[in-house]
Amino acid sequence: MRAFVLAVLVGALLSGCRRQESRPQEGASPTPQATSPTPAASPPGAVLFISADTRGYLGPCGCSENMRGGIGRAAFQVQEARKGGQPVLYVDGGNSLFGETHLKPDQVPQEERKAKALADAFRTMGLAVRATGELDDTRGADFRRSLGLPEVASGGVKLLDAGARKVAVVAAASGEALVQASQQARAQGADFVVGLLDQPLEAAQAAAALPGLAANLVVATHSAGEFTAEENRLVRSDVPVVAVQSKGRSLLRVDLTYAAQKGPFALQRSQGDVDREVAALEQRIALLDKDINLPGVDPKLKALKQGKRDELSARKQDFLTAPPAPATDVNGFALRFLPLESNLASAKDTQALVTAYDVDVGKLNLAWAKEHGQDCPLPAKGQAGFVGSAACADCHAEATTVWEGSKHHHAWETLEAVGKQHHLNCIGCHVTGWQQPGGVCRLDKVAGREDVGCESCHGPGSKHVDAPSPETIVGKPGQAVCVTCHNPENSPHFDFATYLPRILAPGHGRPVKSGQAGEPPAK
Structure with missing residues (x-):
């Protein structure tokens, strides 16, 4: 009997060792592609990706290590999700094409070329629809329309197929207009309504509390200033309100799960466990980032910390992209922010657009300086x-x-x-x-x-x-x-x-x- 018990214990220990060996080794850089959803585990439903307040950013800007962002990384997330077998919809909330409302003459060639590169990148991501804001009309509405992107006008409704359900995207510049548009979406047969409000987070919170609002989710698509949207924000209320980190540094992922029968959607409460795990990992990653960016840090120590950081980031990505548990008796939705970390892969076709932009804009700017520049x-x-x-x-x-x-x-x-x-x-x-x-x-x-x-x-x-x-x-x-x-x-x-x-x-x-x-x- 003792031999049998010992054999069971040894077997359990070996099984535990094998489970440990299956994880990335500490200090090793995991392969980002390994974080994509598992198609077989996907429950009936759909996936929405939402960006907003990109402010003309094709990639991160700055001199620090491990900076978030990049349209190529965003595209990779969307393209990978499409391999999961569920309907995937990509929506942009607007204020994405330019970073300021007025340009100096020497800025025009670069900023117009960048807006065109962003529009092309949106197409590689299969953009379903986008709202517009003042940072999209910096070069005028005619220029914006010339980009040929699918748009929903302010106060309008766009109904989208999401498998067995209909998702409506509504756009508005005020809370009252958002209420009216959301009610129109319901009248048109929408099962799930996303409200894109061209306002900062605080105004979106007020709109979410208005009587008669028929949206399931409100997204604040315009931060108050250049440095006021440095973090992802989620306000839990009867109608959740989110603000996505600006300048293309994160995406919002909305996982819809369908019950057997149609009915109202409820925010999945089990998401809290995932949120806590992700928050703990992000705290550890932030500490490592600070150490990695210290001036004069020893290269070997820096490499070790970078490896650990990449391991934690990959683990976080696994949590964020894993399909939610199916809701058997209700229609549910889960909200997850996807920070576009430096160790994530970029979609090759989208990144090629960014590379072409870098080459073109240098030539355009230099030519403009030679012809029009003033000392x-x-x-x-x-x-x-x-x-x-x-x-x-x-x-x-x-x-x-x-x-x-x-x-x-x-x-x-x-x-x-x-x-x-x-x-x-x-x-x-x-x-x-x-x-x-x-x-x-x-x-x-x-x-x-x-x-x-x-x-x-x-x-x-x-x-x-x-x-x-x-x-x-x-x-x-x-x-x-x-x-x-x-x-x-x-x-x-x-x-x-x-x-x-x-x-x-x-x-x-x-x-x-x-x-x-x-x-x-x-x-």
């Missing part, structure tokens, strides 16, 4: 102008050596490496004195101003060159100077106290000790 205005009388880092080297040899060993000195190279040295969205933080009096205002006249030079931090140097003294230059620039580029979008892990010592050294902000270069040894 920066001269500094006002008595104000300093930019002279370039080379003018600083003769008197500040030690500081120049420190700068040459920093990432600031290679800022221009990082753009050239990815073919974005002529992109207007990027260049301002990779040259010195961009769009400033006495600086550089033309893409075809960057020579001598490449990189984040001395004057990027210490201010224009012409007066200091003419009369060297502490009064004619910014000796110790503060955090306010750094965050013009190291902002929450481009450098979300930036911490002034942590980063500053990485650019200081003897001869550049740190006293030279006796015996070091630049100071004779003590006698």
Whole structure:
């Protein structure tokens, strides 16, 4: 009997070991494709993907590791879900084609080309319908319509087939209009109604509480400002309200499960367990991201942390894309945000559109600069102008050596490496004195101003060159100077106290000790 029990215990332990071995090894980078839904496990229903407030972003912008976003990654999620056998509908909430309502003349070629690339990408994702907002009409309604995308007008209804049910997408700019459109959708036979409200989250919450609203879900499609939609938000109420992280960094996935009979849809309460698991994983991922982005981190340690981060991200993706448990007695829906993490794959056809855009827009911008570009205005009388880092080297040899060993000195190279040295969205933080009096205002006249030079931090140097003294230059620039580029979008892990010592050294902000270069040894 003891032998039998021992055999059972050993068998259980070995079975447990085999289960552990089936997981990705710690430190290994999992294959993103492995996170796609399992077709055989999909219950009767449909999948909706919703994007909104993309603000003209084809991909993440910034210098940090592991940045979210990218239309290619979004397309991959949609295309993979279509392999599951369920109807899949992709809906865009609008405010996606442009990032601002007014463009300067030199921005027009780039931004129009980008909007066209986004429209083509939407087509590769099988866009069913989209709403429109003010950030879609930056170049006018005629330009928007010329893109040929399927649209639902504000106050309108679009009825879509979702297998055994009908899904309605309604668009509105006010709560009252949303109520009316949702009621029209029900009258047209909609089983599930998605309301796209061209307002921030707070206004969408108020709309969801209005009497007579017949929507199952309200999506706030227009954040209040450029940096006000940094996180995904879900407000649980009788009618759930969501705001998707802006700039194409996340998708909303809505899984519909169908009961045998038609009837009202209920938000699945079992989703809470998944939410808690995902939240815990995201906290661990955020801590790893902070460590990975520390300046000067040991490369081997960084690689280990990156491997662990990718493992956790893959585990999170498994939770988010697994089919929900079927609701046998009710029609249900589950809401999940899909952050488009850096380790996820991109759809090849969609990513090819982004690559073509990168090539085209550089040529367009450079051609425009040569034909229409104007030099920066001269500094006002008595104000300093930019002279370039080379003018600083003769008197500040030690500081120049420190700068040459920093990432600031290679800022221009990082753009050239990815073919974005002529992109207007990027260049301002990779040259010195961009769009400033006495600086550089033309893409075809960057020579001598490449990189984040001395004057990027210490201010224009012409007066200091003419009369060297502490009064004619910014000796110790503060955090306010750094965050013009190291902002929450481009450098979300930036911490002034942590980063500053990485650019200081003897001869550049740190006293030279006796015996070091630049100071004779003590006698």
